[in-house]
Amino acid sequence: MPAANLYDLLRESHERQRSLCRQLLRSKPGTRDRLDLLTALRIELSAHEAAEERYLYVPMLMDDSGLDASRHALHEHHEIDELVADVRKLDPRGEPWLEKARELSKKVHHHLREEEKKFFQVSGKILSDTAKRRNAAGYQRDYARMVRKLSDE
Ligand SMILES: [Fe+2]
Numbered sequence: 001m002p003a004a005n006l007y008d009l010l011r012e013s014h015e016r017q018r019s020l021c022r023q024l025l026r027s028k029p030g031t032r033d034r035l036d037l038l039t040a041l042r043i044e045l046s047a048h049e050a051a052e053e054r055y056l057y058v059p060m061l062m063d064d065s066g067l068d069a070s071r072h073a074l075h076e077h078h079e080i081d082e083l084v085a086d087v088r089k090l091d092p093r094g095e096p097w098l099e100k101a102r103e104l105s106k107k108v109h110h111h112l113r114e115e116e117k118k119f120f121q122v123s124g125k126i127l128s129d130t131a132k133r134r135n136a137a138g139y140q141r142d143y144a145r146m147v148r149k150l151s152d153e
């Protein structure tokens with residue numbers, strides 16, 4: 001089996017994030033389903049962010065031409081985490097919950113689009129082919145470990 005491509009792996013998680021956001025916004029107020037979807041989205045976001053930061057953005061930060069893009073992306077990861085925390089504090093039966101969840105979904109979509117349209121291209125020029133292969137394996141391992149860890153909490 002050929003080794004997975006780093007950008008394909010990142011985009012796979014992006015698609016899961018988009019799908020979970022869509023399902024979350026369609027979920028019925030106060031249901032178990034709504035809470036399970038929020039947990040699934042939180043785990044997907046956290047695991048992807050951590051592994052992406054370690055295997056995509058750290059090497060980008062080390063290159064002068066990647067500084068702006070990686071700094072911008074890490075800032076958005078933090079904003080997304082704060083929005084997830086905000087949603088979790090709200091009553092899943094209420095309208096404020098849905099408004100906050102919509103805000104989260106918008107931020108996530110904006111971030112994914114910016115990564116796919118800009119930051120991946122910037123990183124593509126910085127990482128060597130060897131680094132891309134090595135970091136694809138590293139990303140995959142770390143993402144899976146983070147999902148396991150967060151699911152056990
Ligand atoms: Fe990403």
Ligand SMILES: [Fe+2]
Binds near residue numbers: 049052073111115
């Ligand atoms: Fe990201």
